[in-house]
Amino acid sequence: MIEVENLYKQFNGQPVLKGISTTFEKGKTSMIIGQSGSGKTVLLKCLLGLHIPEEGIISFDGRKHTELSVKDHRQLRQEIGMVFQGGALYDSLTVEENIMFPLKMFADQPFKQMRERVNFVLNRVNLDNVNKKFPAELSGGMQKRVAIARAIVMNPKYLFCDEPNSGLDPNTATVIDNLIQEITKEYDIITVINSHDMNSVMEIGEKIIFLKDGVKAWEGTNKEIFKTENEAVVKFVYSSNLFKKVREAYLNETK
């Protein structure tokens, strides 16, 4: 379990996170939602250790982020897989080299074994015959799948995704959502997704954390979000007519 307690983060005296507390559980897909500037990315980067919070505790299965030695910190990071918004694949490396990179750095395995693992994860994300291609030769959806493959190649305990669906067509977005959810269940890992995509939130958000101006304004499941009366959540999630109608239909059905 990842536990976050009273997290504060500021930039140039401007508070961005104001006392966030929450938990992320094993085998569940948790989603952080909120308007642009609400602190979602900062929260994710604090969890990843890319930002150091001014106050608060982040603990990964009892290991407190701030109290770890450099060696333990490095060990923890090897247990984390991350899918960045733009994929963040290394342009100068082929797909195979990109995915093999963490293995080369941290796993003392023969090349043949590493290649087998690469082929296994590529197969898992439903990609074939792309090993020798460069990221620029792939479509956006394929790049995201390669990024997921790279994130899971080391068998991570924690998977973080920053806007995994941005820039994708609805069909590909659903494929990516399902893939992330399947992987979460299959490997029994903790998955945290930062998203704007309400479709994803409704589909795979087993736990949803809504941030507003750096504060956790609401927390619940994708079923509870239909019923919530929280004004900020309703205003944000049901800003489109389509979702308003979906909500009305859901509420009528459950009456």
Next chain:
Amino acid sequence: MNYFEHVGKYFLMLKQVFKKPQKWSVFREMLFREIEDLGLKSLGIVMFISFFVGGVVAIQTALSVDSPFIPKYLIGFATKRSVILEFAPTFMSVILAGKVGSYITSSIGTMRVTEQIDALEVMGINSLNYLVLPKIIAVLFFYPLLILLAMVLGIYGGYIAGSLTDLFFTEDYVYGIRLDFNPYYIKYALTKTLVFAFVIATIPAYHGYYVKGGSLEVGRSSTKAVVWTSVVIILLNYFLTQMLLG
């Protein structure tokens, strides 16, 4: 951020760069890649410029010493001195600062703005050590060879210019080249080259690594990196010349 803060941040960056590589096999792979990108791919431009500049220096010198009281072998002598002492180590370094410096800043800067550096950090990799150290070692190893080549080609360019223009006899030129040859000048030029090579690898890396924003900022940073690298090379050239030849 003022200049002192930049200088402090630059040295803090170097502290992170000069750590033991996390995996030697990966470091070796990166090193060979950098030798190719930063060294081998600069061979063409170095050969082309040094050959023609050497020719121009010889022609200019020949045109300036048309007095019958000045011996013609001075053309070879002056060309050799100019090429070995200044043109090859200093001006070739300024040219390489433009070519290689902008490449380093833009490649690292692009990695920064596309979150590739964050991806390295999330994996637990010391990104500065992984990205910058191979570049430094590659240029420190390869640039002295490039500069030696520039010296040879510059002097040869002067020889060819003489034989094509009839401004001086090649025998006089060769005599001037051999006259009063001091091996210390080569040592001096290579010492400068090593210092400049370090500057060419690290200042652009600093500008690329700490870039913020998008592609426009990467472009701006590249320009800034080339300007600052050139300024530092010229300033260091002055102090090194004072120290080593003064």
